[in-house]
Amino acid sequence: MKVTLYSQYFNPKISRRLGRKIPLEAAKKFNDQKCQDILKALRINYEIREGYYSRAPYEKCKIYTLDGNLKKGTIIKMIERKL
16 A cells, blocks of 8 residues: 655644644654654655645645555654654
8 A cells, every 4th residue: 555645744834724744843853864764663665756745836845655554644643753
């Protein structure tokens, strides 16, 4: 099963309405290198590419395509806890 995560889910500069999925305090600790380290620690295969998130098409972001059998919400919560 493929899951797509956008770095906008963790961006502290945008509101929840525009797509942030985690609390602001956790989002302030986020950076792309930490996300990659967390995904490696969880042993999740992933690919990274540049793109745009549909709710903020004016801002480039990283798109993580994950292979695994976990749901998107579960993966986001796991990343949030590790931040």
